[in-house]
Amino acid sequence: MKTKLCFFIVLACNFIIAQGPNNSIAFNNSPYNSTNTLPTYTVAKPVAISANGFNFDLLDAGVSTRYAEIGSGFFKNKLIMVSSKKIGGLAKIDPNTHEAFKELFCLDIDKNGSLSSPLLFSRIINTNASEDQLTFSPDENTVYYTRSSKDNSLEFKLYKAELEEDSHGNWINNQLLSVNDTNVSIETPFVNNTGDKLYFSANYPDAIGGFDLYVSTINADGTLGTPVNLGNTVNTVADEKYPSLSIDNKYLYFSSKGHENIGGYDLFVSKNSKNEFQVPRNMGNTINTVYDEIAYFLAARNKAYVSSNRPNGKGGYDIYTAINNEVVQFIKGEILDLETQIKLPNTIVILKDDEGNEIDKTITAEDATFSFNVSPFESYNISTQKDGFKDTTVQFFANSGSETTYKKDIELHTTEPVIAKVENEMRIVLENIYFNFNKWNVKEESFISLNKVIKVLKANPDMKLAVNAHTDNKGRDSYNLNLSNKRAVSAVSYLIENGISKDRLVSKGYGETKPLIDCKTSCSDGDLQANRRVEFVIVE
Numbered sequence: 001m002k003t004k005l006c007f008f009i010v011l012a013c014n015f016i017i018a019q020g021p022n023n024s025i026a027f028n029n030s031p032y033n034s035t036n037t038l039p040t041y042t043v044a045k046p047v048a049i050s051a052n053g054f055n056f057d058l059l060d061a062g063v064s065t066r067y068a069e070i071g072s073g074f075f076k077n078k079l080i081m082v083s084s085k086k087i088g089g090l091a092k093i094d095p096n097t098h099e100a101f102k103e104l105f106c107l108d109i110d111k112n113g114s115l116s117s118p119l120l121f122s123r124i125i126n127t128n129a130s131e132d133q134l135t136f137s138p139d140e141n142t143v144y145y146t147r148s149s150k151d152n153s154l155e156f157k158l159y160k161a162e163l164e165e166d167s168h169g170n171w172i173n174n175q176l177l178s179v180n181d182t183n184v185s186i187e188t189p190f191v192n193n194t195g196d197k198l199y200f201s202a203n204y205p206d207a208i209g210g211f212d213l214y215v216s217t218i219n220a221d222g223t224l225g226t227p228v229n230l231g232n233t234v235n236t237v238a239d240e241k242y243p244s245l246s247i248d249n250k251y252l253y254f255s256s257k258g259h260e261n262i263g264g265y266d267l268f269v270s271k272n273s274k275n276e277f278q279v280p281r282n283m284g285n286t287i288n289t290v291y292d293e294i295a296y297f298l299a300a301r302n303k304a305y306v307s308s309n310r311p312n313g314k315g316g317y318d319i320y321t322a323i324n325n326e327v328v329q330f331i332k333g334e335i336l337d338l339e340t341q342i343k344l345p346n347t348i349v350i351l352k353d354d355e356g357n358e359i360d361k362t363i364t365a366e367d368a369t370f371s372f373n374v375s376p377f378e379s380y381n382i383s384t385q386k387d388g389f390k391d392t393t394v395q396f397f398a399n400s401g402s403e404t405t406y407k408k409d410i411e412l413h414t415t416e417p418v419i420a421k422v423e424n425e426m427r428i429v430l431e432n433i434y435f436n437f438n439k440w441n442v443k444e445e446s447f448i449s450l451n452k453v454i455k456v457l458k459a460n461p462d463m464k465l466a467v468n469a470h471t472d473n474k475g476r477d478s479y480n481l482n483l484s485n486k487r488a489v490s491a492v493s494y495l496i497e498n499g500i501s502k503d504r505l506v507s508k509g510y511g512e513t514k515p516l517i518d519c520k521t522s523c524s525d526g527d528l529q530a531n532r533r534v535e536f537v538i539v540e
Contacts, residue, residue, distance in 0.1 A: 049260060049285050050284060050401055051285060051401055051402070052281055052285075054286055056283075056284075056323065058321070058322055059113070059320060061114065061305065061319040061321050062115050063117070064313055064318040065083075065314055065315065066315035067083055067085040067099060067100075067316050068083060069081055069307065069318055069319050070082045071307055072133045073135055074297065075136055075140065076140070077109055078106045079297075080104060080106055081107055082131070084097065084316075094130060094153045095153070096153045096154055097153070101130040101131075101153065102131060103131055104121035104122065104126055104131050106120075114321075122169055122171060124169075125143070125145055127147065128150070129149065130156075131145060131146070131147050132146040132187060132188075133187065133188045133295075134189070135189045137218075138193060142160060142222070143160070143162075145158075145159050145160075145189075147159055155185040156186055157176060157185075158177045158180055159174060159176055160175055160177055161173060161175075177224055178224060179227050184202055184203060184205075185203055186201070188241045188243065190244050195218060197215050198215065198224060199214070199215050199243040199244075199252075200216075201243065204227070207229070207235070208229070208232055208235045208237060209240070210238070211239040212230070212235040213229075214230065215227070215230060216228070233277055234280060236259060238257035238258030239257050239258075239265075240254055240256045240258070241255050244296060246298060250273075251270070253269050254268055255292075255296070256268050259280055259282065265292040266283070266288040266293060267287055268282055269281055273354050274354075274355055283296075284401070291310045291311070293308045293310075295307040302323060302325070303322070304322045305319055305321060305322065307320070308320060327375075327376050327402065329400070329403060329404055330373060330374065331371070332408070335347040335349065335384060335386075335412065336368065336409055340448060340451075342444055342445060343444070344368050344445055345365055345368050345445060346364065346434070346445070347364045347368065347385070347386040347389075348361065348362075348385040352380065352383060353380060354378075354379040354381065356381065374406070376400060376401045377397075379396070379398075380397070381393050381394070381396070382395075384412060386412060387431035387432065388415055388449055389413065392413070394410055396408055416452075417429070417452040417455065425537050425538075426538040427535060427536055428453055428536040430452050432529075432533055433450070433533075435487055440487045440490045442491060450494050453536055454499065457495070457500050462540065465504065465536050465537065466506050466508060466536075466539050467495075468488060469485070469487040469488035469508070469509045469533075469534050469535075470484055470511070470514055470531060470533050470534075470535070471511055471532055472529075472531040473520070473523065474528065481509055481510070481512075481513075483509070483511070485507070485508070485509030486509070488507035488509050492507040506539070516530050517530050517531060
């Protein structure tokens, strides 16, 4: 009766198993241990590393035993786990590790992230050998998994199987894949979210260290392309394993004994920018220790599962829930005219990532300030757009790992004024002149525009101008006419105060009688703004 019940439990678990990104396990000269002692290998001298822009809380996921438990990605809201825990009295012992051969399990995840008791993953994929990490295609119908030979439980080969349609976990067409090679161990596979790349760790002869990270293209027919080493930016002379990717494929997470390392296997992240992986960053001392941290799988934006053999666990590797409390950072500044240092409201400011993708946008208010949220150790471009000024882009790197506010003022270059024919009139064409609502005094930001007019007039001493002001059609006709006259006079007064003879200038207000856009009673905000203008017409 017990056997029957267990069989149906396995089938139930099989039914919910077959998707998800994953990582894998297996360490060079680092076998699983059935006691509380740690695997033995040479540990590099620990490096003092800060939080590095991360702030993790690690919680026991509730499935730890004295045997090794290591996460291996997700399938339909379940965590897949590799473990050497004994199941039943007939479990065979691996002579290399003195534990039961590793098998795959699945665990339910509750709303708080806690894990249920494990059930065997698949009676088809689990065998008398050791099964290690696995990963699934995005449609969950293909599984890539690693299995050791019976002769050498420390050397793994990569297999693929397909989920039989309408079956309860019946994996068919199991096959050994072409990327395998003699005396090569292929471990910790991971399929990216778009399903066209398979990342894994292997000790191919061309590896920089013992185990390097590689990637193969998953072809349309399901075959794998030639493995490509991720190169010496990611790989070191030490071991790199357990690749996984963020959902947007922009960040590669992996474990390494190399790079700037606290000790053992540390977790690292490398950004994929312009199709190249950047220098990896140690994920900091709130998650890494002098022991081993491996198999980091994101379950949500700031939540993951990770495995570690740190001594406060129950033995071997234990699975932890890793919650990354976001380190809040800001970039703030003012937009200023380069020459006068006048503040520039109404400037469009755009925050972009280092590949030029827009992240956020704002328009500066009267104080000409902008503010954006940024992430530690990321590179950004900040672009500006404003009438009368040259488009500007400045680079910015968030070089702190703690909560902070960076200050970055941006100075803009003005564009040159243009003399052109508009509506059968020769005009000095430039950006709009701004006034406060229902006011006629020129706003400070428009001094810069009027200075352009002064420059043209001084360069052409015989030139005379008619300064014509217009309003939108909101309000009474008589009021708008009077307001436009005062605005035209105000602009002329500024020109006179700055060295232009009044004999060369004439002002006139037209109110709402000459709209640029004749929208009558159905004017948009943009139409109203376009109709509120000052024109500089050359009369001689």
